[in-house]
Amino acid sequence: MAKRVESPSSINTFFQCNRKYYYHYIEKLPTKASIHTVRGNIAHSVLEHFYTLDVSSFQNYEKDFKVAVQKLFLEQWGAYKEELFALQLPQKELEFYFEETLLMLLNWCHYYLKEFKEKFSGSIEETFTKMKPITEVEYSSDFLSVRGFIDAIRSEGEQVHIIDYKTNANSEIKDSILLQLGIYSLLYQEKHNKIPDKVGVFFLKDKLYLLPVDQQLLENARFAIEQIHAQTMTTEKIADYKKNITPLCKWRTGQCDFYSVCQPYR
Template sequence: MPRIQSPSSINLYKQCPRKYYYRYILNLEPLPSIHTLRGNITHSVLQHFFDVDTSKLTMKNFEEPLKTELQSLLVKFWNESKKNLDALSLSSDQLIFYFEETLMMLLNWFEKFTQKMKSFQGLSFSEIFQKLTPLRELEIASKKHSLRGFIDAIEDLEGEKRVMDYKTSKRFELTEEYRLQLAIYALLYEEKHGYPPKKVGIYFLKDTGKHEHTIPVDKALLVWAKREVAFVHEMTQSDNMGDYPKNITPLCKYSTGQCDYYEPCMVQKTIPELVQVKLD
């Protein structure tokens, strides 16, 4: 029976089969990082933003109350993550920097959201807010493709379904890795609903310019997703390390860090030793 794959596992295999082996065959968790933790906090804020009480808001007064709610949500989820943040052993200045940077990303997103709100004519605040409220944090699974994925947001803009993802990265381009992730989301959506979304895309939260990048979903995109999913299923049937070759690139070790599995990979630890690393 094939392993259950995800957009993340498929992209990880394509990046480096050996890294896939450590993560998904041996189940060695990646090292915690401020970027992963901050990303989780940001996603939580945007997930819960649309649940705030808007009963007293109008198109004339909504901006400051909603901005305050957004900031309060960041403080809430940041504080709830304090134990994990402290475990990173960052300095106070570093934590302040990442908090403020996260706040700026969220305010950037809010500015674009406000522009969308104001673009509607002849509707009340509640009607517009409801139109712009996406389905959030949805898990979609496919038995047919032995595949599952977590979708950040599914938007319905005048009957046009869009599957969107939030990214906190500093690069604002739809790389092949991002495109494949989005293609797999489109494939999952199509199987669940019987038709594909109109578009898939990413909100680059640091991007103060275009911010929102989308691509249309066509047959070629879905065929590509199916082909890549099938390929990774075929290549990951084995439990033997030797069937997962290293892909040595500058991502193995670089000026500011290294791959989470650099040490076990480069010193050629045995499987029992790796399992012990996990247990320790």
């Protein structure tokens, strides 16, 4: 069997539960959207559009950037109105996520403005351009048979920093996040013949956390990629994709998308 083109999401799904990977990526059963996915997409869209702003008319950058973020958020929330409506959430719950997501983005803007003030050259346009990262770029590797979208790539002097945005409730850098960042580092290294100096996560409820890229991070990512290809190139039989029964199968407020077909507790 040919190598499947994997992504950080599919690889993390594989290690979370082989059977879930089978249902999602091999059998391609439908999945349900969630408010967490939709609002995550909205937040990412706001941050991507932020760096395309025309700041030529900005005079008070602290006020103008905050207003711009709020306007972008309202635009993107409106752009996703069909997806939000399809969730059929109670109005109060929808309002909660609206307010929470806006506060996340204003928190991000607070840190952006703090850095902007430190780097301000006297020209708003010049400083804005200087601080602008490369955003939402797709990297793919035929050799690794992996692809992924990197939220932001920043140049800090001679250093390269890869940043991922998260709307997670807490700021724990879990193994799944380290694997994602390791995969991004491998993809960047292959394309540019340079290992990024740091990788990090900006938890929008909190702040940016940066980590140095070391050989362990790269080796762990490379090993994970090799493991998933070894499995998927050998078999596509459901029996070879074992269930991993954990609290992620079913919890108080929800369940795995494939709970009904999987029936983990039978």
